[in-house]
Amino acid sequence: xxxxxxxxxxxxxxxxxxxxxxxxxxxxxxxxxxxxxxxxxxxxxxxxxxxxxxxxxxxxxxxxxxxxxxxxxxxxxxxxxxxxxxxxxxxxxxxxxxxxxxxx
Amino acid sequence: xxxxxxxxxxxxxxxxxxxxxxxxxxxxxxxxxxxxxxxxxxxxxxxxxxxxxxxxxxxxxxxxxxxxxxxxxxxxxxxxxxxxxxxxxxxxxxxxxxxxxxxxxxxxxxxxxxxxxxxxxxxxxxxxxxxxxxxxxxxxxxxxxxxxxxxxxxxxxxxxxxxxxxxxxxxxxxxxxxxxxxxxxxxxxxxxxxxxxxxxxxxxxxxxxxxxxxxxxxxxxxxxxxxxxxxxxxxxxxxxxxxxxxxxxxxxxxxxxxxxxxxxxxxxxxxxxxxxxxxxxxxxxxxxxxxxxxxxxxxxxxxxxxxxxxxxxxxxxxxxxxxxxxxxxxxxxxxxxxxxxxxxxxxxxxxxxxxxxxxxxxxxxxxxxxxxxxxxxxxxxxxxxxxxxxxxxxxxxxxxxxxxxxxxxxxxxxxxxxxxxxxxxxxxxxxxxxxxxxxxxxxxxxxxxxxxxxxxxxxxxxxxxxxxxxxxxxxxxxxxxxxxxxxxxxxxxxxxxxxxxxxxxxxxxxxxxxxxxxxxxxxxxxxxxxxxxxxxxxxxxxxxxxxxxxxxxx
Numbered sequence: 069x070x071x072x073x074x075x076x077x078x079x080x081x082x083x084x085x086x087x088x089x090x091x092x093x094x095x096x097x098x099x100x101x102x103x104x105x106x107x108x109x110x111x112x113x114x115x116x117x118x119x120x121x122x123x124x125x126x127x128x129x130x131x132x133x134x135x136x137x138x139x140x141x142x143x144x145x146x147x148x149x150x151x152x153x154x155x156x157x158x159x160x161x162x163x164x165x166x167x168x169x170x171x172x
Numbered sequence: 173x174x175x176x177x178x179x180x181x182x183x184x185x186x187x188x189x190x191x192x193x194x195x196x197x198x199x200x201x202x203x204x205x206x207x208x209x210x211x212x213x214x215x216x217x218x219x220x221x222x223x224x225x226x227x228x229x230x231x232x233x234x235x236x237x238x239x240x241x242x243x244x245x246x247x248x249x250x251x252x253x254x255x256x257x258x259x260x261x262x263x264x265x266x267x268x269x270x271x272x273x274x275x276x277x278x279x280x281x282x283x284x285x286x287x288x289x290x291x292x293x294x295x296x297x298x299x300x301x302x303x304x305x306x307x308x309x310x311x312x313x314x315x316x317x318x319x320x321x322x323x324x325x326x327x328x329x330x331x332x333x334x335x336x337x338x339x340x341x342x343x344x345x346x347x348x349x350x351x352x353x354x355x356x357x358x359x360x361x362x363x364x365x366x367x368x369x370x371x372x373x374x375x376x377x378x379x380x381x382x383x384x385x386x387x388x389x390x391x392x393x394x395x396x397x398x399x400x401x402x403x404x405x406x407x408x409x410x411x412x413x414x415x416x417x418x419x420x421x422x423x424x425x426x427x428x429x430x431x432x433x434x435x436x437x438x439x440x441x442x443x444x445x446x447x448x449x450x451x452x453x454x455x456x457x458x459x460x461x462x463x464x465x466x467x468x469x470x471x472x473x474x475x476x477x478x479x480x481x482x483x484x485x486x487x488x489x490x491x492x493x494x495x496x497x498x499x500x501x502x503x504x505x506x507x508x509x510x511x512x513x514x515x516x517x518x519x520x521x522x523x524x525x526x527x528x529x530x531x532x533x534x535x536x537x538x539x540x541x542x543x544x545x546x547x548x549x550x551x552x553x554x555x556x557x558x559x560x561x562x563x564x565x566x567x568x569x570x571x572x573x574x575x576x577x578x579x580x581x582x583x584x585x586x587x588x589x590x591x592x593x594x595x596x597x598x599x600x601x602x603x604x605x606x607x608x609x610x611x612x613x614x615x616x617x618x619x620x621x622x623x624x625x626x627x628x629x630x631x632x633x634x635x636x637x638x639x640x641x642x643x644x645x646x647x648x649x650x651x652x653x654x655x656x657x658x659x660x661x662x663x664x665x666x667x668x669x670x671x672x673x674x675x676x677x678x679x680x681x682x683x684x685x686x687x688x689x690x691x692x693x694x695x696x697x698x699x700x701x702x703x704x705x706x707x708x709x710x711x712x713x714x715x716x717x718x719x720x721x722x723x724x725x726x
Contacts, residue, residue, distance in 0.1 A: 120422025
């Protein structure tokens with residue numbers, strides 16, 4: 069990639085939009101995943117009894133079990149959300165950038 | 173080989189005919205359906221290898237299956253790589269032993285995937301060719317950075333291989349009554365055949381088929397367990413706590429202190445993003461779109477699989493624990509506890525017999541064996557690529573090597589790695605395999621991930637920073653593992669560990685990032701300046717894929 073092309077793409081508003089939208093989105097989703105996971109891990113570390121609370125008085129099932137399963141499902145949903153948006157909106161922007169180079 | 177199997181089959185008939193299928197004999201008793209299904213799998217996969225060998229003509233075919241795998245297929249293959257013997261047998265065994273703690277491990281293994289998708293998958297696909305070292309060394313000096321990245325890859329691969337080989341040895345020992353050593357050698361030899369002849373194409377399809385079989389088998393087991401309790405989790409858990417006590421429903425001793433808990437979390441999360449055999453799979457798809465789909469499908473399959481292993485672990489508590497059919501009577505007579513034949517890692521295997529009889533035991537055993545074969549093949553291919561593509565072609569030959577020569581070196585490396593895996597598998601027989609994988613993750617998180625991540629996103633990264641920081645991460649992880657309780661006390665036999673925690677990642681990952689930062693910003697050399705200036709063009713390619721198509725041609 070020569071310097072001229074680098075400058076051209078860098079100044080392309082579509083490229084700027086792509087980078088800012090995608091990194092913002094990726095960071096938000098990453099923070100969501102990290103926050104949920106480390107909240108879970110820290111709960112285990114500092115207060116294992118919390119996750120060991122029974123769901124009801126006469127149940128042996130603890131709230132830790134639905135919470136744990138929910139973390140797994142949450143991770144899957146996040147990948148779905150990202151993939152859907154990236155494969156449509158972000159790829160459309162990317163194609164515009166690629167086309168603008170071809171015209172050149 | 174054929175004669176041995178014939179002998180074993182005839183031997184098993186004699187055992188069945190005498191009606192002695194309980195107690196001690198069980199360990200040696202042979203399961204016809206298991207042997208038949210295993211042989212079908214081996215012939216089918218060798219057939220695939222033959223088909224793939226005819227299509228593997230260049231180094232690109234060998235490393236990336238030609239780059240034409242779809243997102244769905246790759247997602248299945250990634251899930252297959254991840255649903256290893258350590259996951260299936262180790263995690264269900266951990267749930268069986270400790271209940272809830274097994275779920276903590278599963279979740280840690282899974283949550284790295286979204287991060288890989290958001291941060292790693294696309295830039296990796298857009299910048300790399302065959303290995304993640306391609307990306308790490310993209311704008312840095314090839315020799316030092318590739319050497320380091322390849323060392324991290326090889327260390328991760330060898331550790332991970334140990335876990336797989338131990339699982340294989342125990343499984344086949346239990347099922348076939350073969351010696352542990354012979355079982356490990358058998359796996360090593362089959363794996364060498366798949367990889368040297370079929371390359372990535374055979375490895376991928378073996379992985380896809382096995383992932384399908386494993387998900388089907390695990391689904392059947394989980395459904396069979398739940399059907400026993402009218403699909404009521406409450407009833408299953410109540411019965412399990414009656415047998416093992418209420419402690420299995422809460423976080424227990426596995427991650428008892430905050431440092432270990434956070435350290436484990438970091439190792440699993442960032443380690444996933446530094447596993448060379450997983451990262452390599454992103455080069456088998458055509459573009460970033462398919463790479464994203466791969467992660468989406470893989471996360472779904474893996475998450476579903478972990479929910480199944482949790483049910484399977486509890487199923488084993490209610491159906492296998494204290495069940496005289498699976499009790500290791502010799503050990504029970506000595507100490508009065510209730511160990512199961514083959515150790516806790518065999519919980520899922522015994523459960524398959526409890527829910528589906530000899531036929532289903534045979535199916536699950538064959539699938540578990542297939543799992544090990546498929547995973548060790550993927551690992552070995554990644555290790556061999558690090559040796560041939562990074563060390564030989566890029567460092568030793570400085571890129572001046574033809575594709576055929578590089579492929580030949582890859583095949584030689586495969587054979588060597590296979591032999592190393594066999595030797596290590598025999599040495600590590602008595603270790604809990606889930607912990608060995610934990611150690612592999614620590615190295616991947618501390619050496620591979622920081623360099624890869626910062627090379628993609630941090631413009632100020634220089635060769636000096638990457639090499640110093642990556643080496644410090646690698647060495648810190650290895651040294652802390654050696655002086656941790658797992659190795660220092662349990663293997664080397666010292667009384668107390670110098671480093672009190674099981675998981676080093678919290679310290680080694682931070683050490684790596686800090687060192688990379690420090691040695692990069694203090695690097696005022698001319699080459700450092702050029703490397704930093706080259707970031708802009710690299711970043712554009714990593715974001716858009718422009719230039720990537722051309723690069724994958726040569």
